[in-house]
Amino acid sequence: MATPQATPRRWFVAGDLNGFFGLVVDNLSILGFIAAALIGIFGFPAEVVFARMFPGTAFGVLVGNLIYTVMGRRLAARTGRDDVTSMPLGLDAPTSIGMALLVLGPAFVAFKQQGMDEQAAAIATWQLGMASLVVMGVLKFILSFAGDAVTRLIPRAGLLGSIAGIALVLMGFLPLVEALRSPVVGFVTLGLLLYVLIAKGRLPVRLPGVFVAFVFGTVLYYSLGAAGLAPGFHWPELAPLRLVLPWPTLGFIEGLPSTVPYLPLLLPFGLLMVVGGINVSESARAAGDDYRTRDILLAEAFSTLVAGFCGGVAQTTPYIGQPAYKHMGARTGYTLLTGLFIGLGGMLGLVSGLVQWLPLAVLAPIIVYVALDITTQAFQATPRRHATAMVLGFLPSVAYMLAIKVGNPGWIAPENFARLMTTSDGHGLPEMAVIITLGNGFIITAMIWTSAVAAMVDGRLLRASAFLLAGAALTLFGLIHSVHPQGGIYWPWTLEGLPRVLSWQFAGAYVALATLLALLSLQRDAVPVASDQDAAH
Known part of the structure; x- marks a missing residue:
């Protein structure tokens, strides 16, 4: 009888091709949206995105998938099984999109408002993105040894509710608006994605549904554009493609001071990835592949740090769909193929070339679908009795979205915005100041509100x-x-005037409610504990 170590195993099986297509499309869609958001929405120089940000980001995907491929093959050798599936790794959709829309884009605008020219502002933003990844990578590395304690401290509703709020309000609504700026292409692509992913509908071709939707939407976009039927259509201005090696750099050090205002976003981003890593490890274990959770988390943290040191701006994460890839027949070859394609393609410019030809009206619908899926999973994975608490956590995201829009100088002139921030109608604090204050730090706010309720x-x-x-x-x-x-x-103690009043009023509100709840807890059986069945009626 052959020992497990002596059993020969193939590097690739037929199912690895299905897994490869699925994992590559996921990563390309996220890279595409990052580029489309930065270049199309914020006017970011394309050369900095494709030649500086993307190679390091793609290199992180390569490193993480290589590690997970080795882990999968070791597990197969140790157990003597031929059906072990590697953990899939890629760019995390919510935090990558959040980095583009909430950190990198606004920072680029802010740097320009400080008097920097466009190129200098873009380089400063790139360094901020690198530093942000290093901060999140260090946090993930530390929390890899305390992940279970984190999940015990913060209830699942608090963790998932905060990310679901981002998903529904920011990842769902804002990309939907971008998709519908080309209504025919955006709506048809979204509908096709919902048909294949939600309704599980059949297609006349035996190809991955997301891949078909991308190709169909892209062909439709350029066909309508060439016929003069697409508003605002223009052929892409391709950046020159060249070999760019993601060498390690200390440029992130210059970006570290700029991360301070964004810590209320970056720290929850890192925390959520640790919790997600724990969840996906449990998911893989339930599917029959018993990976050590700490190893999964450390590999994730290491690949994020590598990306940050090498110029990347989007963090990597293990994907929740490991059982789905196993069901496709994928084993350990698909993560190797994906890592090589994204990593080497990012260095050679192939990924940038593909991304530049994917229109925003085609990319945005997949982000809308991801938003819907994240929100749905949050409700499914959270006890039903906590559902209302989780919905409450969506509201700070609404405030932040309003702050993004009304703070846009193209919508409201800066002097008018400043006046709205300080003008009261006699019924309390200025309404615009309350919206801005409520939206700042919205992820942590959502965690606290949801956890408390x-x-x-x-x-x-x-x-x-x-x-x-x-x-x-x-x-x-x-x-x-x-x-x-x-x-x-x-x-x-450095605040004065209205800012001081706002800060102390909000802090006082928390203290007042905390005191009231502490007093109510002195009652015997103050709250009848509801079961999930009770909450359903």
Whole structure:
């Protein structure tokens, strides 16, 4: 009888091709949206995106997939099984899109407003993106050893509700608007994606549904454009393609000071990836592949750090779909193929070339689908009795979206915006100031609100009070509810005038509710604990 180590195993099987197509399309769609958002929405120089940001980002995907391929083959050798499927790794959709829309794009605009020319602002933004990845990678590395403690401290509703709010409001609505700027292409592509992914409908060709939707939407876009039937159509201006090696650089050090105002976004981004890594490890274990959770998390953190050191701006993560790839028949070859295609393609310019030909009206619908899927999974994975608590966590994302739009100088002149921030109608604080303050730090705010209400539902009033007191402390320093329009942090004693009033009023609100809940907890059986069955009626 052959020992497990002596059993020969093929590097590739037929199912690896299906897995390769699926994983590559996921990564290309995210890279495409990053490029389309930065270049199309914020006017970012294409050369910096394709020649500086993309090679390092793609290199992180290569490194992570190589590590997961080795881990899969080792697991197969150790167990003597031929059906082991590697953990899929790629760019994380919510945080990558969040980096483009909430960090890199606004930072580029802010640098230009400070007097930098376009090229200097783009380089400063790139360095900020590198530094952001290093910050998130270090956080993920540290939390790899404390992931279970994090999941015990923050309820699932708090973790998933915060990301679902980003998904529905920012990843769902904003890309939907971009898709419908070319209505025929955007709506048809979205409908086709929903047909193949939600309705599980059949296509007349035996190809991955997302791949077919991309090709069909792209052909439709250029066909309508060539016929003069697409508003605002123009042929892409291709950046020159050349070999760019993602050498390690210390440029991220110059970007570290610029990360401070964005820490309320970056720290939750890193935390969510650790929790996601724990969840996907459990998912793979349930499918029969028992990977060590800490190894999965450390590999994820390492690939993110490598990307950051080499110029990348989007973090990597293991994907939740490992059982789906196993069902496709994929084993360990698909992650190797994906890593080589994305990594080497990013260095050679092939990925940039593909991305430049994918129109935003085709890319945006897949992001809308991802947003819908994330929100749906959040409700499915959260106890039903916590559903209302999770929905409450969506509201700070709405405030942040409004802040993005009304803070756009193209919509409201800066002097008018400043007046709205300070003018009261006699019924309390200025409404625009409240919207901006509520939106700043919205991810952590959502975690605190949802966690506190979930604790109330579970009858743990002192725990809810503790979450609220933490919110008060974070408010005082601007980590949430920053009174600075750009969301910066500060020492509370440096504030004066209306900003000081806003900060202390918001912090006082948290303290007041925390105190009230602590007093209510003195009652016997203050809250009848509801079951999921009770919540359904």
